Amino acid sequence: MKLLFIVLDGLGDRPIPEFEGKTPLEYANTPNMDKFASLGINGLLDVIAPGVTPGSDTAHLALFGVDPYEYYTGRGPFEAAGIGLEVKEGDIAFRTNFATIDEKGIIKDRRAGRIKEGTDKLAELFSGMEIDGIQIILEAGTEHRAALVLRGEGLSQNVSENDPHVEGKEPLKFIPLDDSPEAQKTSRVLTTLAMKAENLLSNADLNKERIENELLPANYLLIRGAGKVPKVPNFEEEYCLETACIAGGGLYKGVGRMLGMHIIEDSMLTGGTNTDLKHKFELANKTLQNYDFVFVHVKGTDNLSHDGKPKEKKEFIEKVDKELSQFLPENYKDDLVIMITGDHSSPCSFKDHSADPVPIIIYSPDCRRDDVMKFGESYAAKGYLGHILGKHIMNIALNEMRLVHKFGA
Ligand code: ZN
Ligand code: ZN
Numbered sequence: 001m002k003l004l005f006i007v008l009d010g011l012g013d014r015p016i017p018e019f020e021g022k023t024p025l026e027y028a029n030t031p032n033m034d035k036f037a038s039l040g041i042n043g044l045l046d047v048i049a050p051g052v053t054p055g056s057d058t059a060h061l062a063l064f065g066v067d068p069y070e071y072y073t074g075r076g077p078f079e080a081a082g083i084g085l086e087v088k089e090g091d092i093a094f095r096t097n098f099a100t101i102d103e104k105g106i107i108k109d110r111r112a113g114r115i116k117e118g119t120d121k122l123a124e125l126f127s128g129m130e131i132d133g134i135q136i137i138l139e140a141g142t143e144h145r146a147a148l149v150l151r152g153e154g155l156s157q158n159v160s161e162n163d164p165h166v167e168g169k170e171p172l173k174f175i176p177l178d179d180s181p182e183a184q185k186t187s188r189v190l191t192t193l194a195m196k197a198e199n200l201l202s203n204a205d206l207n208k209e210r211i212e213n214e215l216l217p218a219n220y221l222l223i224r225g226a227g228k229v230p231k232v233p234n235f236e237e238e239y240c241l242e243t244a245c246i247a248g249g250g251l252y253k254g255v256g257r258m259l260g261m262h263i264i265e266d267s268m269l270t271g272g273t274n275t276d277l278k279h280k281f282e283l284a285n286k287t288l289q290n291y292d293f294v295f296v297h298v299k300g301t302d303n304l305s306h307d308g309k310p311k312e313k314k315e316f317i318e319k320v321d322k323e324l325s326q327f328l329p330e331n332y333k334d335d336l337v338i339m340i341t342g343d344h345s346s347p348c349s350f351k352d353h354s355a356d357p358v359p360i361i362i363y364s365p366d367c368r369r370d371d372v373m374k375f376g377e378s379y380a381a382k383g384y385l386g387h388i389l390g391k392h393i394m395n396i397a398l399n400e401m402r403l404v405h406k407f408g409a
Contacts, residue, residue, distance in 0.1 A: 077258065082147075092155045110144075115144050242293070247263075358377075360393065
């Protein structure tokens with residue numbers, strides 16, 4: 001028995017007046033999800049806890065049964081792992097931007113004109129760099145993004161950032177956030193690094209070319225989101241499943257990689273509303289042949305929620321639904337457990353995440369059934385799963401796969 005776990009980011013919503021008081025999911029025409037809802041068990045999920053508004057990172061840890069209060073130290077480690085950096089326990093990882101600074105030391109563009117190419121060459125300039133006995137590892141991501149890792153003894157995540165988050169200002173100074181020698185050392189290393197980086201990058205051939213071509217040079221590093229890389233449970237060892245992660249967004253690949261999943265790299269996965277959903281779910285179907293557990297992350301629902309676009313969110317949900325018919329029991333040749341949910345609610349009226357619980361369907365060929373006939377927040381509330389926490393769902397899915405060990409004799 002295999003498991004397909006689909007997370008629609010920010011799926012949950014609130015009633016929309018133009019939708020007859022229904023949510024985008026309830027109002028959407030979703031025959032395939034409705035079929036799974038009618039054949040499966042339904043419920044509502046407080047992904048972290050009732051009344052807690054999850055971030056996407058903490059939410060995903062919770063969905064995979066990993067307690068974010070114990071293991072989450074900041075976004076940096078997950079972003080770094082998502083870019084493909086092999087982070088190690090104890091590393092301090094940061095999110096980083098290549099940015100543009102002018103000769104007066106003022107930030108002109110936090111994203112260096114959304115530089116598209118060549119940042120890998122810029123990152124190479126840092127290879128082998130050591131400051132105060134600390135190894136500096138910089139890896140370029142997409143566009144202006146990069147990940148920075150500090151590796152060595154006596155470091156701390158309790159340091160401030162140098163990113164003022166606005167243009168037209170000087171970068172901030174790194175400040176230790178506690179009195180420990182570790183925090184002081186880390187902020188010293190970062191201060192030296194920022195200076196060295198400005199020097200190295202200003203003299204880089206790529207930036208000289210960019211200036212000649214009247215493009216903004218990527219001559220500065222904005223560094224934020226410090227987090228100490230935690231030792232998280234290894235998902236494959238924990239559950240004895242061969243796992244694969246299909247996601248466009250770096251953060252989700254990072255969570256998957258840190259939990260020990262195999263990351264399916266594919267340049268067509270964009271992590272946005274323009275992603276090719278047909279391709280994504282065909283890839284999921286193919287990947288299921290080689291793995292016991294395939295996690296598919298779809299980001300578009302959350303992006304449209306942040307933009308406050310319920311109509312587009314509803315239409316995007318319908319597009320996802322279209323691709324799910326291949327997994328219906330009549331169309332899929334093997335036994336498959338399917339779990340569909342969101343990582344949190346993102347009401348279009350909030351344009352942000354909320355603590356509202358999200359609906360979940362768990363289907364297996366011989367699961368018990370409830371009376372729920374449609375996928376949606378208010379329908380799911382009447383389902384037989386009731387109201388559960390995110391940390392419970394992996395065990396419930398494993399029970400459907402008949403993989404749960406007996407507790408006791
Ligand atoms: Zn999310
Ligand atoms: Zn979001």
